[in-house]
Amino acid sequence: MDNSLDNKPYDLEERTFKFAKMVSAFCKQIPKNHLMNQQNLEYSKQLIRSSSSVGSNYIEANEAVSKKDFVYRIRICRKEAKESAFFLRLIVETNDKSEIPDGSKLIDEAIQLKKIFSAIIEKSK
Numbered sequence: 001m002d003n004s005l006d007n008k009p010y011d012l013e014e015r016t017f018k019f020a021k022m023v024s025a026f027c028k029q030i031p032k033n034h035l036m037n038q039q040n041l042e043y044s045k046q047l048i049r050s051s052s053s054v055g056s057n058y059i060e061a062n063e064a065v066s067k068k069d070f071v072y073r074i075r076i077c078r079k080e081a082k083e084s085a086f087f088l089r090l091i092v093e094t095n096d097k098s099e100i101p102d103g104s105k106l107i108d109e110a111i112q113l114k115k116i117f118s119a120i121i122e123k124s125k
């Protein structure tokens with residue numbers, strides 16, 4: 001399976017899965033012996049939680065029993081996408097760029113997902 005975010009799937013469930021998978025791969029590439037190991041470890045844990053929560057809440061939204069429940073779950077998706085972007089940026093900006101992988105595509109994807117969920121919320125009103 002293609003791991004790049006360049007070919008974004010139109011299926012949002014697949015796209016959120018791919019995002020979580022790429023975040024996991026990103027976190028594995030962060031050096032374990034880095035001076036900021038403790039901070040990176042905590043940021044990575046939060047990032048993995050929030051990035052995987054985007055997709056899992058999207059799945060729950062698709063199984064919603066009411067419109068109100070659907071919108072609530074989509075709001076959580078948006079919140080978790082924003083949180084993912086925050087932790088990605090935190091990791092990227094608090095480390096030596098030569099020691100960690102480039103996270104700019106992941107930050108961009110998190111922001112795009114946030115915008116998609118915002119649009120879904122607006123259209124659901």
